Amino acid sequence: MDILEAIKDRRSIRTYVRRQVEDEKLLRVLEAARLAPSARNMQEWKLIIVKDKTTREKLMKAAGNQVFVAQAPIVIVACGVLADYTMRCGQLSYPVDVAIAVDHMTLQAHAEGLGCCWVCAFSEPEVKEILGIPAEVRVVNLLTMGYPAEHPAPRARKELAELVSYEKFA
Amino acid sequence: MDILEAIKDRRSIRTYVRRQVEDEKLLRVLEAARLAPSARNMQEWKLIIVKDKTTREKLMKAAGNQVFVAQAPIVIVACGVLADYTMRCGQLSYPVDVAIAVDHMTLQAHAEGLGCCWVCAFSEPEVKEILGIPAEVRVVNLLTMGYPAEHPAPRARKELAELVSYEKFA
Numbered sequence A, B: 001m002d003i004l005e006a007i008k009d010r011r012s013i014r015t016y017v018r019r020q021v022e023d024e025k026l027l028r029v030l031e032a033a034r035l036a037p038s039a040r041n042m043q044e045w046k047l048i049i050v051k052d053k054t055t056r057e058k059l060m061k062a063a064g065n066q067v068f069v070a071q072a073p074i075v076i077v078a079c080g081v082l083a084d085y086t087m088r089c090g091q092l093s094y095p096v097d098v099a100i101a102v103d104h105m106t107l108q109a110h111a112e113g114l115g116c117c118w119v120c121a122f123s124e125p126e127v128k129e130i131l132g133i134p135a136e137v138r139v140v141n142l143l144t145m146g147y148p149a150e151h152p153a154p155r156a157r158k159e160l161a162e163l164v165s166y167e168k169f170a
Helices: A003-009 A023-034 A053-062 A067-071 A093-111 A124-131 B003-009 B023-034 B053-062 B067-071 B093-111 B124-131
Strands: A045-050 A074-080 A115-119 A138-146 A164-166 B045-050 B074-080 B115-119 B138-146 B164-166
Touching: A003 A093, A003 B003, A003 B023, A003 B093, A023 A045, A023 A093, A023 B003, A045 A053, A045 A093, A053 A067, A053 A074, A053 A124, A067 A138, A074 A093, A093 A115, A093 A138, A093 B003, A093 B093, A124 A138, B003 B093, B023 B045, B023 B093, B045 B053, B045 B093, B053 B067, B053 B074, B053 B124, B067 B138, B074 B093, B093 B115, B093 B138, B124 B138
Parallel strands: A045 B164, A164 B045
Antiparallel strands: A045 A074, A074 A138, A115 A138, B045 B074, B074 B138, B115 B138
């Protein structure tokens, strides 16, 4: 699938059909994450693939009872495992690196006919407790994934003129 | 261009040929950023497109004299303009949102035959001074862009088994 078309067509999917995701599709989605660039090529992140229904229900509760977190056949929990590495620009590397890897997954999932939703509204302590995530590891987001049961209208986006300036900040 | 192929083929490009980037290509790259998802669809980021040679030379100095920053015909300076919005998971939204937008640009640039490099080693105060960026805005990265004069070998990546676990953190 063409990149710009995928970016245009992709939606946040919050309703899924009852159908398992084929392993080969999941593996290509994970491969898209694996090949993502990262600060100093450290790849200091971890993805936890959750398919177990009871665990997904626990994650749903940790995510403010967003029903689709339990409904999606797969929830991928994206973690930064080196949470204190600061790049020379002053930014922590892990939120950027995890975001790139997860973004790759959302695009490849779309190319596979799957839908995803970034979930960033959750209790990190609860998610860590559910999945046995060590204290020093940070959970950046949950990504739900499955076959979509909806194709929402595109969200409004700002015009380029609002988002871009030339030569100087404006 | 196919997404997974683009992800596989993309390289960090640090040598550029002397050739301007066509406006229509740059616009499609920016469109890929514009359509990126963001926390609450706020799109609280700004891209500064720098083509001016003198400014690129100043940015090069602010980036520890990495020569390709001045050599690239375009440097895109990616900023978070709402630097204090924390999502319910405890993460600031802007590094994640900026990373998604920039990642989209790197993939679309590759599809256009262009090369990019994420630059995160720079002095943020110096970059802000050069471009007149307000104090409350954060600069996440510089993205160099142009026609590549190299196609480096792929970087080694960790195996999936190191990056992924199932049902629990492991």
